[in-house]
Amino acid sequence: GAGVSQSPSNKVTEKGKDVELRCDPISGHTALYWYRQSLGQGLEFLIYFQGNSAPDKSGLPSDRFSAERTGGSVSTLTIQRTQQEDSAVYLCASSLYRRGWVNTEAFFGQGTRLTVV
Amino acid sequence: ELKVEQNPLFLSMQEGKNYTIYCNYSTTSDRLYWYRQDPGKSLESLFVLLSNGAVKQEGRLMASLDTKARLSTLHITAAVHDLSATYFCAVDGNDMRFGAGTRLTVKP
Numbered sequence: 001g002a003g004v005s006q007s008p009s010n011k012v013t014e015k016g017k018d019v020e021l022r023c024d025p026i027s028g029h030t031a032l033y034w035y036r037q038s039l040g041q042g043l044e045f046l047i048y049f050q051g052n053s054a055p056d057k058s059g060l061p062s063d064r065f066s067a068e069r070t071g072g073s074v075s076t077l078t079i080q081r082t083q084q085e086d087s088a089v090y091l092c093a094s095s096l097y098r099r100g101w102v103n104t105e106a107f108f109g110q111g112t113r114l115t116v117v
Numbered sequence: 118e119l120k121v122e123q124n125p126l127f128l129s130m131q132e133g134k135n136y137t138i139y140c141n142y143s144t145t146s147d148r149l150y151w152y153r154q155d156p157g158k159s160l161e162s163l164f165v166l167l168s169n170g171a172v173k174q175e176g177r178l179m180a181s182l183d184t185k186a187r188l189s190t191l192h193i194t195a196a197v198h199d200l201s202a203t204y205f206c207a208v209d210g211n212d213m214r215f216g217a218g219t220r221l222t223v224k225p
Contacts, residue, residue: 033212033213035215041217041218042205042215042216042217042218043160043205043215043218045212045213045214045215048212048213056211056212058118091159091160093160093213095213102148102167103148103165103167104148104209104213105150105162105165106150106162106207106213107162108152108159108160108161109159110158110159111159
């Protein structure tokens with residue numbers, strides 16, 4: 001596609017429910033990132049996928065958070081048993097990476113604003 | 118773990134003034150990026166810096182990279198109101214980590 005696409009753009013959920021957030025990266029981009037941004041704050045790294053390598057999950061805040069990337073393309077971030085502190089904007093980014101390629105500039109989607117009530 | 122520190126976190130400027138935002142990082146990397154974020158919007162790429170001594174300029178903004186000092190600067194010349202936004206630096210050291218952002222407000 002032309003850019004990184006995220007859905008839904010807004011999600012309101014009740015505390016304790018599970019949610020799934022979707023990211024469709026730019027076609028051909030092998031690297032995919034998930035970040036969380038709370039109101040007025042910076043970007044908190046969550047998880048990083050690079051090609052077929054095992055993902056870097058070091059930023060996931062708890063075991064309620066998980067992410068998958070199917071077929072090296074679309075990614076889904078799942079939050080189980082949502083809590084109010086999970087309310088934030090979840091941003092996805094992708095970048096082109098090939099062996100020896102220097103520029104790893106990341107391109108961002110518009111984000112999913114999650115509100116847990 | 119790669120740490121990225123920006124300062125200042127908040128910056129209020131008068132139009133026409135100059136200022137510099139600093140970005141320090143903790144491990145060796147020669148891939149540094151600057152982004153702009155407007156309120157309620159996503160991040161927009163501003164500069165890509167890929168080598169020691171790299172300098173990029175776009176309008177009133179100029180970014181530079183010193184990989185030996187692990188420091189990048191974003192210099193603002195003769196600020197105008199349209200530059201009001203939050204600016205983030207990001208460093209790629211196996212994965213992409215961001216600074217906390219500098220919220221810039223330019224006042225008339």
